[in-house]
Amino acid sequence: MTDAYREAGVDIAAGAAAVRQFGPLAARTHNEHVLSRLGGFAAAYSLPDVAHPTLLAATDGVGTKVLLAQAAGTVDGLGVDLVAMVANDLLADGAQPQFFLDYMAVGHLEPALATKLVAGIADGCRQAGMALIGGETAEMPDMYEHGHFDLAGFGVGIADQRRLLPQGVAAGDLLVGFPSSGVHANGFSLVRQLLRRTDLGNARLSDGRSMTTALLMPTRIYVSSLLPLVQGGLIHGLAHITGGGWTENVPRMLPATLTASVDPQAWRWPELFQRLQAAGQLDVAEMRRTFNLGMGMVAAIDPVTWPAVVAACPTAVRVGRVVTRGQQAPIVWQEAAHE
Known part of the structure; x- marks a missing residue:
């Protein structure tokens, strides 16, 4: 047959x-x-x-x-x-x-x-x-x-x-970043173009990893670390930094009357992102709307709960504040530290 x-x-x-x-x-x-x-x-x-x-x-x-x-x-x-x-x-x-x-x-x-x-x-x-x-x-x-x-x-x-989130996000809330494991799973059309057009693929990071190994690190899953904070009412809003980077995703957890004011000096971009920027001669705005820049999740919390949040997630970083919008954009950067 x-x-x-x-x-x-x-x-x-x-x-x-x-x-x-x-x-x-x-x-x-x-x-x-x-x-x-x-x-x-x-x-x-x-x-x-x-x-x-x-x-x-x-x-x-x-x-x-x-x-x-x-x-x-x-x-x-x-x-x-x-x-x-x-x-x-x-x-x-x-x-x-x-x-x-x-x-x-x-x-x-x-x-x-x-x-x-x-x-x-x-x-x-x-x-x-x-x-x-x-x-x-x-x-x-x-x-x-x-x-x-x-x-x-x-x-x-x-x-x-x-x-359900977002709920209770208010002016004065802290913005808290939770570190990523790398590029996660977005921006790879640009990444692959850089690998084709530059010598980026031949480079090694200071920790000895090849660029390919670093780029293929699996996306961090935040459920075990952040779900208890969500269910405990400690998080007012949460943004998953995927396609659209910071520019598009952080404002999604904010009411139209509020702005995310981010301090770019609060953390240093991991070396992987610095290498990507240098290889493509990408401006800061492009990096911010494409990549997570080392923070895969960003939360809005009441400042009084910061000790509890950092106790539960010791790698958490205060990256800014929620402010009244006025005539501002949905996300503003206090100063351009990486330009």
Whole structure:
């Protein structure tokens, strides 16, 4: 018997073999709320008992960081990136992440590669306290070149409606930054252009890491460190610094009457960002609207709660204040220390 579908480029047997390998990886993320096992047509999840329950949903991808990881042959961290982009978004709106589903599109399914990617997703889910309850793998040889793939993910969180963020952001609040692990998963179209056009890829950071290793560091997941502060009412607003950098994301947690006044001298950009700026001769405004500059999350808090926040998160940095807007832009910089 001939296998016409396989001859057309889709190997159903390989897909089934890959799914069998995914099962144990997903199972290690499950909790008492997961009601169905991997392999069904849909997944069932029993939500925890929360007063005034509100569901929040988020979806995202890894973007062109995938291409750099493919070229480097290092895809293990991409699954963590995928979960992080979704879980951190849910957290920023005050939700406790609950479950996650992934979508993997490939030109040709290689079970070993797919298993590495799902293992990374499962790792990210464990870090975020999420159950990996399902997903989809699509083999599309006419859509993707051999060896190429893309990742997307979808997650749901739950919150008490009375604790949704932002809530209570006021003039005088402190702005607090929480350090990133690197570039995270945005800005890679620019990063890859710099790697092509300059000798940036041949450089090493002062800690000995290659630029590629530093750029492929998985995105930090902030759920375990910041969720207790969110649920304890210590955070008034939270911004996840992804695409659009500081310029676009910090104002998203502010009412239209308020401005984020940021002190650029409060922290020093990590060396990785300094190297990117120098290689591309990028101006400060470009850096601020493209990268996280070393802070992956920024919170607005009441100044009186600062001791409690820094006790819970010792690496937290005071980076500015919330002020009345007047005629100012939604975010202003007290002085340009990096120009």
